[in-house]
Each structure stands twice: as structure tokens, then as C-alpha cells.
Amino acid sequence: MMILIIVVSALLSVNAATSCVKNTSADSYGLTDLQLGTQSLVMETGQSEKISVSAVPATANQPGFQWSSSDENVAIVDNGMVTAIAEGETTVTVSYKTIRKTVAIKVVAPEVDKTLAVLFDKRLSNIQQPELILNDVARYTSQGLTITGTTNTVKLDKFYALAERKIQYHIKLSADAKAVFHSSEKDFNAFVDIPNKKISIATNPVTEKKVDFLKGDREYIVEIYHVYQQAKLRITDVQTRQTTEISAVNDGQGGVGKGALQPGFGVGMQWDYYCFGLSSGTSMLVKRITVSALKKKVKLLLYGDSITQPEGYFPAKDFHLAWTQQVISRLGGNAMSSGRGGAQIDMVMNYIKNELPFIKTEYVMVTIGTNGGNTEAKLKELVGYIKSNGSIPILNNIPSNESGTQVAVNDLVAKVRADLNIKGCRFDLPTSVDGDGKTVDKSSMYWEDYSGSYGWQVYHHPNEGGGVKMFQQTLLDLPDLYR
Known part of the structure; x- marks a missing residue:
């Protein structure tokens, strides 16, 4: 009987040890599948998108995943961040051991409004752009130009005076960010305020509008128009395509000083160089800047x-x-x-x-x-x-x-x-x-x-x-x- 007890105890000890060894191996993550945030993406050249991936079950530990692109001439991927390189199709694969998931990527040329004349167009990445003066508030990253300073703004060192023009920014703002877009003379100032969910033009009194769809860490297209006496700010959610705008009309005084016919209503001529940055908050990511004339x-x-x-x-x-x-x-x-x-x-x-x-x-x-x-x-x-x-x-x-x-x-x-x-x-x-x-x-x-x-x-x-x-x-x- 004594011998039997010793044998059983030994067997239990071996099984326990074996179980311990197994649980400390890579399989201890308990991961049985991968869940992707999307199955396919359509991207414009130069655009970057993050593919989210999570472990299944949710209680499993999430290990480091392997990422690859079947055609890096079309798009590359780095830890889930996909960057579109050229028109075409590729497949991004994420894997852990024998578990593999794929995302179909299609890269297309940027949409261009053929009625506009493009005066300046740059996608921003790690390559420094000589036309942009960063004023110690921004740095280039793989995703674009990241602005974190609030003491100054970035300046586009290109002078424009055309009375029918717009500048378009492709941006992403942190949840606490208030972005400012102004002229170098600061006669014109426009704001996108994420925490207060509003957009505004700094007239007197202020011209503003509540925008319920504004939220942090979402991509937006911000367009600033100058059309003779009218200034307009338009914002579009890239993902949902929701859009809204505000505008104000400059009403000249008809003279200066005691010679003025009326008080007027100042909006600003958007002199002379476009400037943009953070009025407050943590970060502002600018992916692309385009200046266009409204007629080509x-x-x-x-x-x-x-x-x-x-x-x-x-x-x-x-x-x-x-x-x-x-x-x-x-x-x-x-x-x-x-x-x-x-x-x-x-x-x-x-x-x-x-x-x-x-x-x-x-x-x-x-x-x-x-x-x-x-x-x-x-x-x-x-x-x-x-x-x-x-x-x-x-x-x-x-x-x-x-x-x-x-x-x-x-x-x-x-x-x-x-x-x-x-x-x-x-x-x-x-x-x-x-x-x-x-x-x-x-x-x-x-x-x-x-x-x-x-x-x-x-x-x-x-x-x-x-x-x-x-x-x-x-x-x-x-x-x-x-x-």
C-alpha cells in the first residue's frame, strides 16, 4: 500500500509539473482567434490608416503580432499602421503562430476637383517640407506633421492674394484640442474646438456653430475659403462624411476714420501666408495641405x-x-x-x-x-x-x-x-x-x-x-x- 501511494504521488507531481511548464509556454496566452477592426480598406496614395486587432477571447493576453504586406510597392504596414504608396491592390496579413487574418487593401489616386486649380499640394510625412516653417511647435512623423506646441503656429511660406481660393487641411485632433487657422497678419482667425464641439470665425461678435459630430482622434477635412468679401469654414468627417460650415461677409467701412460711411463688419482678407496650429490641447496631426484657386x-x-x-x-x-x-x-x-x-x-x-x-x-x-x-x-x-x-x-x-x-x-x-x-x-x-x-x-x-x-x-x-x-x-x- 505504501508503494502505491508513493507512485500515485509521483505521478501527480509529474502531471503538476507538466501542467506548469505548459502554462508558462507561449500558449499560456489562451488566444484562440484574432478579431480585426476591418476586413478591407480603400485608401488614397499617401494616406495612412491604423488596423486594430484584438485577441479572442477578450480575456486572453494579447501578444505581439506579425504584420506583412503582399506588395510593398502598393502599401506598407508597420505594427498595424498601413501607408498607401501607389495605386493598386495588396493584402495585409496579421498573424500569431498559426492564426492568420487578412485585410484587402485597395489604393487609389486622390480625388481631385477638376474645376479647381491646385496651387500647392503636399502630403506630410517624415520628409521635411521647405515651404513649412515649424516655429518649434511641430515635428514630422510617419503619420504626418504632429503639432504639440501652443506657443506659436506653423506657417506655409507661400504668399497668396487670389480672391477666389481655399486651403484644405487633412487633420486629426486630440480630444482636448482647439485648432486655430489664421493669416500671418492675424486679421483672420478660425477655430475647430473639439472639447466644446464647435467651429468659429473670430468676428465681432464671434461667428460660431455647434457641431455635434466633433470628437477626438477622428480624421477631418477642414477647408478655409476666401471668396471676395466672404470667408467660410467647412469641416467634414472623413469616415462618416458628415459636414457643416459657417461663413461671414466682410462689410467695408467705405472710407477710414471720420471719413467712414459706416462701422463695417470685419472678417479679414486672409493676408498673406496661411498659418495653423494648436490654440490649446495636446496634439494636432496634419496629413495633407492643399491650396486651390476656385477656377482653373x-x-x-x-x-x-x-x-x-x-x-x-x-x-x-x-x-x-x-x-x-x-x-x-x-x-x-x-x-x-x-x-x-x-x-x-x-x-x-x-x-x-x-x-x-x-x-x-x-x-x-x-x-x-x-x-x-x-x-x-x-x-x-x-x-x-x-x-x-x-x-x-x-x-x-x-x-x-x-x-x-x-x-x-x-x-x-x-x-x-x-x-x-x-x-x-x-x-x-x-x-x-x-x-x-x-x-x-x-x-x-x-x-x-x-x-x-x-x-x-x-x-x-x-x-x-x-x-x-x-x-x-x-x-x-x-x-x-x-x-
Whole structure:
């Protein structure tokens, strides 16, 4: 009997030891299957998506999984993060020992709105982009540009002034993030506020809207539009395609200081460089940035300073009478303007180089010199650049103004036109008293009182009456434009 007890005890000890050894092996995870978050993905080139995987049963420990792509020329995978490389199809496999699951991946070309002219388009990853100034608040990762600092914003170092344009951001925000999108001059500020579930434009009073579908760690397309006097913010959930937007219309004062016709309603012209980042919160991931003109082919592009940007000073009710708007209307909308208040010829050359090469246009009209800076060499360089892009240059005289500086500027412009055998419009004639381009016709201009800032008063920007006269002058001087 004693021998039997010893044998049984030994057998029990061996079984217990064997059981212990088995439970400390890799099979101790208790994993019987894998559960994937998706069975298939359709992705655009450059896009990244995370495939979630969990152990079955849920109580099982989750080991490290093996990941692979059947065609790494189409898409690669790193610990579940799939990055689309090129158009095509591949299969991503995740495995643990003998258990294998697959996800079908189809990579397609990005959707492009063929009515738009793409001025700038970058997918952001580990490769540094020289056009982006990070200002010590962001770094490049495999997923995109990750912003974590709130002391500054990232700047797109490309100058745009086109009055019909938008910038589009593909982003992901943490649950506590409030993102800001502003101009480099900070005249325009827009926000996407995840914790408070709202979007807003910083007008006075603020223009805002509740957005119930906003949540953290979701991908969104944010679009900021500038369409003459209107600014618009649109946001779209990439996964659900839910979308909403807000807009505000700039209502110019019709003059400055005591000369203003009305208080106006400031929205911002979105000068001059796009900036974006975190107003508050933990993180903001930016995957792609695209700047587009809203038309890719027009008969005419109008360039210049504030005279070509009446949306900044015209009352909204009279804006249709601004000379640029009358020209565009006469052409049936087949034109766009691009002006920047305070611009000199060097600034115009800067943003014309960022816009003109991407828009097919027959004519390019330039009205520059109100703020000085013109030289014969610079004007001829500008005309030559327009011709090199396959367009016909039109170089206008600047309107008359109370300072009388237009006379010498227009003599120079006339000389360049004669030397290069190009056409232009004599805007100084209809805005002068005797039609000689010398003494300003004050009835055609807004009175602007800058005594509190620059110390002078001046009749300077064309009002609705001046706008009509300038448009009518284009009919006389440039009839070919309207044929």
C-alpha cells in the first residue's frame, strides 16, 4: 500500500509539473482567434490608416503580432499602421503562430476637383517640407506633421492674394484640442474646438456653430475659403462624411476714420501666408495641405494693390459696383482678381508667381503703383513674366488721387507700354476733374481720414461712382477683352 501511494504521488507531481511548464509556454496566452477592426480598406496614395486587432477571447493576453504586406510597392504596414504608396491592390496579413487574418487593401489616386486649380499640394510625412516653417511647435512623423506646441503656429511660406481660393487641411485632433487657422497678419482667425464641439470665425461678435459630430482622434477635412468679401469654414468627417460650415461677409467701412460711411463688419482678407496650429490641447496631426484657386481656367486675371482689392473697403451693399466686380460680371464670371492692400510691385511679383503658373488665362491685367515702388526694370520684368506664362499682359494707369503721385507713375507706365507694345487702361482719366489724369475728381473717391495714424487725409480709393467710371474706361480702352 505504501508503494502505491508513493507512485500515485509521483505521478501527480509529474502531471503538476507538466501542467506548469505548459502554462508558462507561449500558449499560456489562451488566444484562440484574432478579431480585426476591418476586413478591407480603400485608401488614397499617401494616406495612412491604423488596423486594430484584438485577441479572442477578450480575456486572453494579447501578444505581439506579425504584420506583412503582399506588395510593398502598393502599401506598407508597420505594427498595424498601413501607408498607401501607389495605386493598386495588396493584402495585409496579421498573424500569431498559426492564426492568420487578412485585410484587402485597395489604393487609389486622390480625388481631385477638376474645376479647381491646385496651387500647392503636399502630403506630410517624415520628409521635411521647405515651404513649412515649424516655429518649434511641430515635428514630422510617419503619420504626418504632429503639432504639440501652443506657443506659436506653423506657417506655409507661400504668399497668396487670389480672391477666389481655399486651403484644405487633412487633420486629426486630440480630444482636448482647439485648432486655430489664421493669416500671418492675424486679421483672420478660425477655430475647430473639439472639447466644446464647435467651429468659429473670430468676428465681432464671434461667428460660431455647434457641431455635434466633433470628437477626438477622428480624421477631418477642414477647408478655409476666401471668396471676395466672404470667408467660410467647412469641416467634414472623413469616415462618416458628415459636414457643416459657417461663413461671414466682410462689410467695408467705405472710407477710414471720420471719413467712414459706416462701422463695417470685419472678417479679414486672409493676408498673406496661411498659418495653423494648436490654440490649446495636446496634439494636432496634419496629413495633407492643399491650396486651390476656385477656377482653373479664366479669360482674365486682375492683379494689383488695394485698388484691385475693393473687398477690403467697399460696403457689401455696393460691392457689385466695384470696378473689378463689374469687369468680372461683364465677362460672365470668367475672371478672378488678386489684390493686396499696401502692395508694391515686388509683392505683386511674389504672389503672381505662386498663382499664375497654375491657372490658364488669356489676359493678365495689372494695376500697380499707388504705393510707389515702380521702376522701368521691374515693370518690364513683370510684363515679361506674364508673357512667359503664355498670357497677354495689360498694364493699366493707376487712378487719380489727391496726392497727385499718379502723374509721374503713369508717365512711367505709359513709357513701358510703348516700349513693349502692350495695351492698358487709362484709369486716371475718368477719376480726374478735367479728364486729364491730374486733379482727382473727389466725387469718384472715398474720403479717408488717416489723421489719427499717418497724419493726413486723402481721397484715395475709388467709390461706387469711381468704380463705374473705371469699368466704363475698360470698355473704351480694351474692347478686345470683351469680345
